[in-house]
Amino acid sequence: MTYDEVLAAAREKSSKCKVCPVCNGLACKGMVPGPGAKGDGKSFTNCVEYLRNIDIMMDPVFDNSAGQDGGVELFGRRLSMPVMGAPCGGAGMNFGCADVSEYQFTEAQVMGALQAGTIAFTPDAPQDEMYLNGIELTQKAGGMAVPTIKPWANDKILRHIRLAEDAGAVAVCCDVDSAGLINLKLLGKPVDPKSAKDLETLISATKLPFIVKGIVTVRAAKIAAELGAYGVVISTHGGRIIPDAPATASVIEEIRDAVGGQLKIFVDGGIRSGGDVYKCLALGADAVLIGRPVCHAAIGGGAEGVGLYFEKIKGELFDNMLITGCNTVQQITRDKIRNRNSY
Numbered sequence: 609m610t611y612d613e614v615l616a617a618a619r620e621k622s623s624k625c626k627v628c629p630v631c632n633g634l635a636c637k638g639m640v641p642g643p644g645a646k647g648d649g650k651s652f653t654n655c656v657e658y659l660r661n662i663d664i665m666m667d668p669v670f671d672n673s674a675g676q677d678g679g680v681e682l683f684g685r686r687l688s689m690p691v692m693g694a695p696c697g698g699a700g701m702n703f704g705c706a707d708v709s710e711y712q713f714t715e716a717q718v719m720g721a722l723q724a725g726t727i728a729f730t731p732d733a734p735q736d737e738m739y740l741n742g743i744e745l746t747q748k749a750g751g752m753a754v755p756t757i758k759p760w761a762n763d764k765i766l767r768h769i770r771l772a773e774d775a776g777a778v779a780v781c782c783d784v785d786s787a788g789l790i791n792l793k794l795l796g797k798p799v800d801p802k803s804a805k806d807l808e809t810l811i812s813a814t815k816l817p818f819i820v821k822g823i824v825t826v827r828a829a830k831i832a833a834e835l836g837a838y839g840v841v842i843s844t845h846g847g848r849i850i851p852d853a854p855a856t857a858s859v860i861e862e863i864r865d866a867v868g869g870q871l872k873i874f875v876d877g878g879i880r881s882g883g884d885v886y887k888c889l890a891l892g893a894d895a896v897l898i899g900r901p902v903c904h905a906a907i908g909g910g911a912e913g914v915g916l917y918f919e920k921i922k923g924e925l926f927d928n929m930l931i932t933g934c935n936t937v938q939q940i941t942r943d944k945i946r947n948r949n950s951y
Contacts, residue, residue, distance in 0.1 A: 688725025720914020785822025882924025
């Protein structure tokens, strides 16, 4: 199986998503529910365009006898690359794929990531079955997954956290940005933003690393750090919440400057190549999450397809490291990139 074959199969199986050669949000703008972003789709397309306007500074004068190593330490584990799968469900609702069950969809993401030496975040939904699928697969993967919980009432979140603990998960996540997700409202399962007091209750209730997803401001990142969160995910939920959210990569630097090393910074949104991964790391992220392209790989090739996709991204990341004097991802620093708008 090749990656091109995976994409071709995904196109055949997906009635809502065109599985474009470059997943940039142009063909699916306004398709929510569906694969696109809300309104005119700018919250998605801006993420893609922002990264395109950053150049990587070639600098091949260095000793490369050690080669390239993409390894990172996260959640007390060694991952093969600073790239993980974002929490994605809705094979039917969002992609129009009738041939892949929700269990199969999540299984492909978790096991494909595991095969590539990394991990996936698992989804939550109004149907408890989707979260429970992720819990079962987390256990099957030896804990190498991050169950992600919608911002339900705290008592329900706490029950979900206990399930993640029992499954041996390496961490747990709450995607607070889901508070504005139209899918949940359409299904009669509204959720709400979380106060600092809510987050304090949740973070202090578990020994698992706790990640807050859906952060785009310094203020919220500082609160998460002060409350003891392990990390935040800079995310606009794929542009699916409001049409005028910022490009996620555009706020990495200011959040990193504000919190320093107090917590891990992850980012998702429009990351489509190993070069994009490189740029996010240079801006200050510890790792990235990728959503829609991983979904395409899961639909078109199952776990094998997802594994192929992650290896493709890692290879592209290594290509950029090779030509910029980096043996490790820790050497990818701010001076390695330049914003095209600044010169």
